[in-house]
Amino acid sequence: MSDILQLAACLVRGVYSLEHDRDRDRDRDRDRDRERISNEQEHDARATSQWCEPFGFKLKEKLIDDTDSSYFGAIYELKYPPYFAPRYVIAFRGTIISPQTGYKDMKANLKYLMSNPEKDSRFDSAFKVVRNMV
Secondary structure, X not given: OHHHHHHHHHHHHHHHHHHHHHHHHHHHHXXXXXXXXXXXXXXXXXXXXXXXXXXXXXXXXXXEOOOOOOEEEEEEEEOOOOOOOOOEEEEEOOOOXXXXXXXXXXXXXXXXXXXXXXXXXHHHHHHHHHHHHO
């Protein structure tokens, strides 16, 4: 059971890494006027590789919020799945208190607390992704 918890924690941490790196790159571009990383897929693979590769997963797709362009989740693919294991895992990050995503994250939290998650754009996107994957 602890291996499953460790796997889940690492995949979620990979989503946090994607979002933190996106924030850092945006700030660097704005503040220092540097070029953005030319190969986004290579950059995303580096950001998540330490969290998913030890378990045999690779980043398949990022879940991006339409309103603030933040990464709120990711789909990971198991490279060599045994017949009894799921091929894909969907991980969602929690709240990040930052100037870029904090307001949207807290607003989503309130919608969930008020039992209205379907009114959140992230919920709608996540629901569609899960439905399509199943």
